[in-house]
Amino acid sequence: MKSPSLIFISLVFALFHFAGCQRSELATTDQATSLTKVQLQLDWFPEPAHGGFFQAAEKGYYAEVGLEVEIIPGGPGGRPIPKVAAGQVAFSMGRSDDIMLAVQEGLPVLIVAALMQHDPQAILLHASHPVNKLADLDGHAIMAYPGSAWIPYLKKHYGIEIDLLPMSYGLARFVADPELIQACFVTDEPFRLEQQGTAVKTLLLSDSGYDPYRVIVAHGPFVAENPAVVRAFVAASLRGWADYINGDPAPAHERIGRENDHMTPAQMEFSHSEMIRRRFITGDLQEGESLGSLDPQRLDGHAALLLEVGVLSAPLPRERYVTFEFLPHSP
Amino acid sequence: MLSARLKPLWPPLLTGVAFIGLWYLAREIIAPERKFMLPSPHAVWIAFGEHHEALLSASFNTVIGALVGFFAATLIASLLAITLSLSGLIRAALYPYLMMLQMMPIIVISPILVLWVGAGLPSVATITFLISFFPLVVNTTQGLISTDRKLVELFTMYRADRWQELRYLRIPAALPYFFTGLRIAGVLAPIGAIVGDFSAGNSAGNGGGLGFLALIYSARFKMDALFATVLSGCALGFLFAGAIALISRLSLSHWHESYEKVDR
Amino acid sequence: MEPSPPFVRLQALRKKFGADSLVIDGIDLTVAPGEFVAVIGPSGCGKSTLLKMIAGLSPVSSGQLSIAGQSPDALDSELAYVFQEPTLLPWLNVSANVELPLRLRGIPAESRAKTVTRCLAQVRLREKATAFPRQLSGGQQMRVSLARALSLSPRLLLLDEPFGALDEMTRNHLNEELLRLREEAGWTAFFVTHSVAEAVFLANRIVIMSANPGRIAHLVEIEIPYPRRPETREDPSFQQRVAHVTQLLRSVESKAA
Numbered sequence: 001m002k003s004p005s006l007i008f009i010s011l012v013f014a015l016f017h018f019a020g021c022q023r024s025e026l027a028t029t030d031q032a033t034s035l036t037k038v039q040l041q042l043d044w045f046p047e048p049a050h051g052g053f054f055q056a057a058e059k060g061y062y063a064e065v066g067l068e069v070e071i072i073p074g075g076p077g078g079r080p081i082p083k084v085a086a087g088q089v090a091f092s093m094g095r096s097d098d099i100m101l102a103v104q105e106g107l108p109v110l111i112v113a114a115l116m117q118h119d120p121q122a123i124l125l126h127a128s129h130p131v132n133k134l135a136d137l138d139g140h141a142i143m144a145y146p147g148s149a150w151i152p153y154l155k156k157h158y159g160i161e162i163d164l165l166p167m168s169y170g171l172a173r174f175v176a177d178p179e180l181i182q183a184c185f186v187t188d189e190p191f192r193l194e195q196q197g198t199a200v201k202t203l204l205l206s207d208s209g210y211d212p213y214r215v216i217v218a219h220g221p222f223v224a225e226n227p228a229v230v231r232a233f234v235a236a237s238l239r240g241w242a243d244y245i246n247g248d249p250a251p252a253h254e255r256i257g258r259e260n261d262h263m264t265p266a267q268m269e270f271s272h273s274e275m276i277r278r279r280f281i282t283g284d285l286q287e288g289e290s291l292g293s294l295d296p297q298r299l300d301g302h303a304a305l306l307l308e309v310g311v312l313s314a315p316l317p318r319e320r321y322v323t324f325e326f327l328p329h330s331p
Numbered sequence: 332m333l334s335a336r337l338k339p340l341w342p343p344l345l346t347g348v349a350f351i352g353l354w355y356l357a358r359e360i361i362a363p364e365r366k367f368m369l370p371s372p373h374a375v376w377i378a379f380g381e382h383h384e385a386l387l388s389a390s391f392n393t394v395i396g397a398l399v400g401f402f403a404a405t406l407i408a409s410l411l412a413i414t415l416s417l418s419g420l421i422r423a424a425l426y427p428y429l430m431m432l433q434m435m436p437i438i439v440i441s442p443i444l445v446l447w448v449g450a451g452l453p454s455v456a457t458i459t460f461l462i463s464f465f466p467l468v469v470n471t472t473q474g475l476i477s478t479d480r481k482l483v484e485l486f487t488m489y490r491a492d493r494w495q496e497l498r499y500l501r502i503p504a505a506l507p508y509f510f511t512g513l514r515i516a517g518v519l520a521p522i523g524a525i526v527g528d529f530s531a532g533n534s535a536g537n538g539g540g541l542g543f544l545a546l547i548y549s550a551r552f553k554m555d556a557l558f559a560t561v562l563s564g565c566a567l568g569f570l571f572a573g574a575i576a577l578i579s580r581l582s583l584s585h586w587h588e589s590y591e592k593v594d595r
Numbered sequence: 596m597e598p599s600p601p602f603v604r605l606q607a608l609r610k611k612f613g614a615d616s617l618v619i620d621g622i623d624l625t626v627a628p629g630e631f632v633a634v635i636g637p638s639g640c641g642k643s644t645l646l647k648m649i650a651g652l653s654p655v656s657s658g659q660l661s662i663a664g665q666s667p668d669a670l671d672s673e674l675a676y677v678f679q680e681p682t683l684l685p686w687l688n689v690s691a692n693v694e695l696p697l698r699l700r701g702i703p704a705e706s707r708a709k710t711v712t713r714c715l716a717q718v719r720l721r722e723k724a725t726a727f728p729r730q731l732s733g734g735q736q737m738r739v740s741l742a743r744a745l746s747l748s749p750r751l752l753l754l755d756e757p758f759g760a761l762d763e764m765t766r767n768h769l770n771e772e773l774l775r776l777r778e779e780a781g782w783t784a785f786f787v788t789h790s791v792a793e794a795v796f797l798a799n800r801i802v803i804m805s806a807n808p809g810r811i812a813h814l815v816e817i818e819i820p821y822p823r824r825p826e827t828r829e830d831p832s833f834q835q836r837v838a839h840v841t842q843l844l845r846s847v848e849s850k851a852a
Binding site: 479481482484485486487488489490491495499500503504506585586587588591 | 650685
């Protein structure tokens, strides 16, 4: 049978192709503008959850620090973390638990700042569904991304059994099946469904105690070799986020609307206000949270949790997955 | 004595060793931060050991899904092939739709399938069925209509009716073609089951095949386990292909020219 | 005047393929039971087509064709056809091949087995009963084909160059065997061949056809008495007849050229 050899041979050839690429390609100089060009890989189609980056780009904050940032859209099946790890792009975003898992497996990625203080992931159900709290999910099937770390956490935390279905792109299945339960972003799918006339309710995952950061990640060796670029990028991005939250989000929303056909102004307005209302981005000032900040103890606690649940196989030292050197000074 | 039986094993063994050597070499060439993309052979080996329970259980589920779809495909394809062989009119009427069905990308229709038949085994078996079905129908039909004209004349001479001709002539004569289709379908079936898992997998009660496992390892960035999963899939393919080769040999070797020993 | 009523009668037989191609143009022939008729002629003269028409495998365009007073379609086991190739089913062994016509007619297994044994004995291949066709030589396969043809005890045997692919010695043996089988069973035969010597050895009447379109050019009676032995071939009168028929054949060929 030829296919196993074929798969491996093509894999090897692909890797030979990658082998020669140099890290320094991650930051090149634009000859015309003499700005440093870097790439930011989005983890989904352009949406308000990326608003701050677009705001920074549209309002020239990146240019002001000498950067030209190419924002690359993502989508279903896109795998931004391995792309960063492989050195194909300099920056992307993700959840802190995913980054910990990646680092455990030897992927050279590093958290450089927080993007959101709290995770907007939630469980989505039809309004008529009998389940009303997370513990009631016992014995039910949830459509989510297999391998997500919160799944074993929920099982252990509430002592329940959950059946897993692979996530399929689009809401067709949810609309068609009043018993379907799936994962979602609380700022996104619920609004779209209500617009379509489907009544829904959500259960925020962070209510269970599972509340990772959403973070900006960078290619590890790149950070070591180009700290100035990283610093500039983080600063300008956070500035963009601050403006996106506190100022007029129109520049970002216009750009998102251009790049994403399925995004409506109403949807963007909802996501934007939800993010502010629930304080996902800035967090709770009284807890010492602020835009972009990372609390070492909170990270430790989260890592310990993952270790307890068995997702992390050994304790993971902080310096392997995060650096605090680029964070804005505390307010 | 023993060495004579082992002799045919040397060539593939040598290639295998050379291949593993290339694998290690590739790892040397890759930049250090990219090494995670290509786990070393021994890391994959260790991953096999670490995850053997999950892999075995997933392989079993994939085999079940593949077998159900495969058997259904064999049965229905054979019946359809016989129907198609009966007249050129029937073939002209049905072939275009068969072609259309074949062209439909499985990956795109699998979410729709999940909506219709439900996740888990029903969907996986259906996807396997769809993937295995066409080579079987096409090859078997070809075999049934390609019967040696002299033999057909012979049967006409004996005033055999249509069903006798089918039973005693066309079907036995079509077996080599059928087995060709079976060989192709047999390799595709496990692939179908694994791909089906991506959208239709189900972890209920130890469910979930190799595709589902691949999703998990991929999400957890466990490349070594992912490679082990891929290799398990290949092993399944070998298993299917081997089983079919055996059945083919038992049915055909006593008479078909493809089994004649050639002196070189 | 034939001593017995005609067994096979062809009257003004014509065969057209499509609108323009007239392959056979007006064949008249009467054959008595027990005769051995050989048909020879240049390539393309339609001898195989003629045989197929008699067998009922190819429809008659116009004219009359009757066998024992009936058209070929009405007949069943009275006719047997032996092809140029052995046309054995490769997935069946020798016994199964020979019993095939019996099976198709629904004859029960026990009497099938008896008939198969008898037929194989007749062609002297009993020891090969469980062998598969690909294990047999060309000559042996042909004998199995003959055994099969004889399994339903036909009254008319139609043979289309059955021994053409074999070497001379095998061919001669098979010719002798064919005549012996006929002695035992008494069937009538139409035998198409390219070989004049074979025709003269086997037949009591030779039909020489001309081509484009096919017609009977000559009818030659071969009055060598049966049973004919291998030594017959050495006979001067035999060789004379071969020369005579060869000459006639050449003249037909040159006319066509």
